[in-house]
Amino acid sequence: MTPKWRELADKLAEQIKAGEYGPGAQLPHIRELVDAGEGSKSTVHAAYKALEAEGLVTSSRGHGTVVRQRVPLKRLGIDRYDKAKWRDGDEVAFIADRVASGRAYRRNEQTQTVSLVEAPLAASEAHGLPAGAEVYARARLVKEGQQPTHCLTSYYRPEHVEGTRLVDPTPGPAGRGGGFRVLYDAGYEIDHMKEQIFARTATADESKLLQLPPGEPVVELHRTTYTADGTVVEFAIGVHAASRFAWEYKFQVPDSATDKENPQ
Amino acid sequence: MTPKWRELADKLAEQIKAGEYGPGAQLPHIRELVDAGEGSKSTVHAAYKALEAEGLVTSSRGHGTVVRQRVPLKRLGIDRYDKAKWRDGDEVAFIADRVASGRAYRRNEQTQTVSLVEAPLAASEAHGLPAGAEVYARARLVKEGQQPTHCLTSYYRPEHVEGTRLVDPTPGPAGRGGGFRVLYDAGYEIDHMKEQIFARTATADESKLLQLPPGEPVVELHRTTYTADGTVVEFAIGVHAASRFAWEYKFQVPDSATDKENPQ
DNA sequence: TAGTGGTCTAGACCACTTC
DNA sequence: AAGTGGTCTAGACCACTAA
Numbered sequence: 001m002t003p004k005w006r007e008l009a010d011k012l013a014e015q016i017k018a019g020e021y022g023p024g025a026q027l028p029h030i031r032e033l034v035d036a037g038e039g040s041k042s043t044v045h046a047a048y049k050a051l052e053a054e055g056l057v058t059s060s061r062g063h064g065t066v067v068r069q070r071v072p073l074k075r076l077g078i079d080r081y082d083k084a085k086w087r088d089g090d091e092v093a094f095i096a097d098r099v100a101s102g103r104a105y106r107r108n109e110q111t112q113t114v115s116l117v118e119a120p121l122a123a124s125e126a127h128g129l130p131a132g133a134e135v136y137a138r139a140r141l142v143k144e145g146q147q148p149t150h151c152l153t154s155y156y157r158p159e160h161v162e163g164t165r166l167v168d169p170t171p172g173p174a175g176r177g178g179g180f181r182v183l184y185d186a187g188y189e190i191d192h193m194k195e196q197i198f199a200r201t202a203t204a205d206e207s208k209l210l211q212l213p214p215g216e217p218v219v220e221l222h223r224t225t226y227t228a229d230g231t232v233v234e235f236a237i238g239v240h241a242a243s244r245f246a247w248e249y250k251f252q253v254p255d256s257a258t259d260k261e262n263p264q
Numbered sequence: 265m266t267p268k269w270r271e272l273a274d275k276l277a278e279q280i281k282a283g284e285y286g287p288g289a290q291l292p293h294i295r296e297l298v299d300a301g302e303g304s305k306s307t308v309h310a311a312y313k314a315l316e317a318e319g320l321v322t323s324s325r326g327h328g329t330v331v332r333q334r335v336p337l338k339r340l341g342i343d344r345y346d347k348a349k350w351r352d353g354d355e356v357a358f359i360a361d362r363v364a365s366g367r368a369y370r371r372n373e374q375t376q377t378v379s380l381v382e383a384p385l386a387a388s389e390a391h392g393l394p395a396g397a398e399v400y401a402r403a404r405l406v407k408e409g410q411q412p413t414h415c416l417t418s419y420y421r422p423e424h425v426e427g428t429r430l431v432d433p434t435p436g437p438a439g440r441g442g443g444f445r446v447l448y449d450a451g452y453e454i455d456h457m458k459e460q461i462f463a464r465t466a467t468a469d470e471s472k473l474l475q476l477p478p479g480e481p482v483v484e485l486h487r488t489t490y491t492a493d494g495t496v497v498e499f500a501i502g503v504h505a506a507s508r509f510a511w512e513y514k515f516q517v518p519d520s521a522t523d524k525e526n527p528q
Numbered sequence: 529t530a531g532t533g534g535t536c537t538a539g540a541c542c543a544c545t546t547c
Numbered sequence: 548a549a550g551t552g553g554t555c556t557a558g559a560c561c562a563c564t565a566a
Contacts, residue, residue: 001543003554010468030533040556042306045534053317053479055465061533062564073462083519194514198337199463199481199506201318204274215317217463217481217506225517242463242481249513250458253489255347265562267535294552304537309553325552326545 004039005046012047016056016067027057027065053215055243073246081193086181112140114167116158123155126224126235136161138179141209148210150240154179160188160233180225183233191228195249197221199242210241217242268303269310273318276311280320280331291321291329317479319507337510345457350445376404378431380422387419390488390499400425402443405473412474414504418443424452424497444489447497455492459513461485463506474505481506 015021028036033044048065051057059065119127119135127135139153161167166182180190202210202218210218221238279285292300297308312329315321323329383391383399391399403417425431430446444454466474466482474482485502 001554005554006468013468029531031531041533041558042535043555046554048533050468050478053465054467059533060564061562062531064532075460078515079518079520081517083517084521088521190517192514192516194512196339196510196512197461198510199483201479201481215465215479217465219463246460246462248458248460249515250456251342251513251515252456253345253347253454254343256343257348257352265535269535293550295550305539305552306554307536310535312552323552324545325543326550328551 003046005043005050008033008038008044008047009050012051013054013056016051021067023067023069025067027067029064052213055216058213071244074244075246075248077248078193078250081180081190083180083190086178087184112138114138119155120237122222122237123235126222127155127157127232129157134158136167138166144244148241149244150238151209152236152238154234154236156234157232160186179234188227188231188233190225190233192226194224194226195221195247196223197247202239206239210239212241219245219247221247267310269307269314272297272302272308272311273314276315277318277320280315285331287331287333289331291331293328316477319477319480322477335508338508339510339512341512342457342514345444345454347444347454350442351448376402378402383419384501386486386501387499390486391419391421391496393421398422400431402430408508412505413508414502415473416500416502418498418500420498421496424450443498452491452495452497454489454497456490458488458490459485459511460487461511466503470503474503476505483509483511485511 012021012027021027027048030041030044030048033039034041038044038047048057048059051065052059055068057065057067115137116134117137118132119129121131123135124131124133127133129135136156136158137153138156139151141151142149156166160183164182164186166179183190197219199217199219202212202216206212206218207216212218219238219240219242221236221240223234223236223238224232225234225236226232276285276291285291291312294305294308294312297303298305302308302311312321312323315329316323319332321329321331379401380398381401382396383393385395387399388395388397391397393399400420400422401417402420403415405412405415407413420430424447428446428450430443447454461483463481463483466476466478466480468478470476470482471478471480476482483502483504483506485500485504487498487500487502488496489498489500491497
């Protein structure tokens with residue numbers, strides 16, 4: 001037996017997908033549907049909550065229930081790390097990202113804090129340090145206009161960054177060229193990377209920080225950055241609002257029969 | 265004002281994280297908490313639903329509410345496509361996956377259907393076909409024991425696969441070596457790939473198919489497979505239960521200043 | 529102040545599982 | 548039959564927004 005609220009939710013979802021309610025359109029008010037005989041207030045509310053969980057609508061008190069705008073996914077390819085962007089030019093990496101994607105840059109779209117902390121487990125493992133070793137953590141919250149889109153925390157070994165402007169706790173991007181430029185100037189040129197990606201629902205804290213509706217998925221990205229000799233110079237953890245990003249990777253199909261030194 | 269059901273859910277979540285309720289443990293029955301003064305049945309139920317949406321517990325009628333087992337993330341690296349697995353050996357690709365990860369293979373863990381369909385938009389674009397062109401769709405649902413973990417639909421151009429055993433609608437993997445082997449035997453050796461990844465909440469249909477609690481995140485994977493001359497021979501869309509998989513990619517940091525023919 | 533969604537209750541009833 | 552979670556109602560009340 002499919003519940004009544006499910007049937008109502010499916011009916012509305014179909015109407016939304018059919019375009020009967022376009023992005024930004026108001027859905028019928030809860031009390032209207034109650035009067036129309038769709039069930040009690042709790043039942044209609046349950047249907048609306050399901051639609052919200054499925055990412056189709058957002059509800060807010062005083063306003064009503066509105067069909068969500070779908071922001072186009074920002075595609076993240078590996079050219080966002082192009083050395084030319086942060087080594088040769090004056091651009092800060094993430095500004096280059098904005099320019100490339102045709103979005104305007106505004107000040108205060110990124111805030112950062114730097115501090116010496118006990119490394120989280122994943123960070124100490126990536127750096128090959130004992131559990132609980134101290135590392136520098138550079139945390140930033142990145143916004144698109146008013147709306148936070150993701151937060152990113154980089155972990156550095158103290159001996160790699162002490163004395164550089166990376167550990168200067170000034171808000172804003174880490175100066176010209178960003179973090180990779182600072183490492184480059186300190187003699188650590190980045191060479192290759194490993195990215196690990198998985199999705200989960202946001203914790204209560206993250207929902208608040210990224211201003212997400214409860215239950216929204218986030219994508220967690222673990223990025224390990226190496227120099228040519230294999231030294232890990234940065235390990236970063238990003239938490240991204242899943243609705244805003246897609247990742248893209250291109251690679252050769254490996255062949256262990258002929259390719260004894262396969263990079264992966 | 266944080267609602268009563270939220271407070272109860274947070275209290276229980278903390279107890280779960282503290283290990284007071286280990287994996288597999290029974291949470292108090294709804295009616296017990298009602299009697300204990302935690303609120304009405306609906307209120308306690310709302311708290312339990314929240315915990316379920318957060319992936320901490322599963323409820324089922326007749327049984328009760330039980331703390332979820334955390335299955336370790338299966339890491340998907342690009343070696344899962346290793347040519348040696350499907351070209352040289354007898355292994356079907358996904359069986360090789362199981363062997364590599366130390367899991368037993370059982371029959372009927374994959375079902376498949378093959379049919380000639382109108383290409384979905386993403387598939388026609390990937391193949392460079394006009395919208396609505398006909399393609400072969402090979403859809404399979406992959407399970408881990410009883411539990412479905414992901415579904416995967418491959419789209420092929422008719423001229424690439426007609427007359428091969430790929431379009432023979434027999435359940436089970438596409439014979440020895442799987443789909444890539446069939447293409448190889450037909451003269452299309454795969455060479456490189458593009459994978460696009462993003463996360464979203466499951467639709468109602470997917471929740472049912474993958475047996476996920478409502479609101480669970482899924483990861484959608486778009487895979488485009490090319491031969492050496494750039495012909496697209498397969499475009500696949502996968503929908504994965506987010507709690508079961510992580511993706512891993514390694515790559516060189518690009519440098520457009522020296523590397524004019526950058527692959528990405 | 530009026531209208532919106534959100535919470536909560538008490539109790540009836542349903543669907544499923546186990547005994 | 549007994550016990551589990553799930554659904555549904557009718558109505559009261561709360562929190563927030565807009566005019």
